[in-house]
Amino acid sequence: MVRGSRARGGRFVTPAEAGPPPLPEGQEWVVPAGRPDDRVAVFVVPEDAPPLVREGFARRRVQTLEGECPCGGHQHWPDADPTEGMLGRVVAHHFDDCPAGDAVLIPALLRWRGEQGSNSDAD
Numbered sequence: 001m002v003r004g005s006r007a008r009g010g011r012f013v014t015p016a017e018a019g020p021p022p023l024p025e026g027q028e029w030v031v032p033a034g035r036p037d038d039r040v041a042v043f044v045v046p047e048d049a050p051p052l053v054r055e056g057f058a059r060r061r062v063q064t065l066e067g068e069c070p071c072g073g074h075q076h077w078p079d080a081d082p083t084e085g086m087l088g089r090v091v092a093h094h095f096d097d098c099p100a101g102d103a104v105l106i107p108a109l110l111r112w113r114g115e116q117g118s119n120s121d122a123d
């Protein structure tokens, strides 16, 4: 029986020979586990973020680089390779209350953003 697995989030993948396009600040391309010809965009772990946000981004990075999140969740690749020069979507699964899952990470990000907003208002 599959325990509490949900398809959450996703990452874009592109064939390496196409050359990955530039990413917004705070993201970078990495070589995913077992797929040396692909590149996946991940977020850089923000050093100034609260521990839950840092843990969530760190787990997403681990899942991409090693193929499995510490919660046991795997990532699922599209059946077909993306057309050259196009981006494909990789779906990441996380179990229960994993900090990398959207159900935990997105609210944590919103709280952090709210705190940043209230801090800048006080300046």
Ligand SMILES: [Zn+2]
Residues within 6 Å of the ligand: 059, 069, 070, 071, 072, 073, 093, 094, 095, 098, 099, 100, 101
């Ligand atoms: Zn996880």
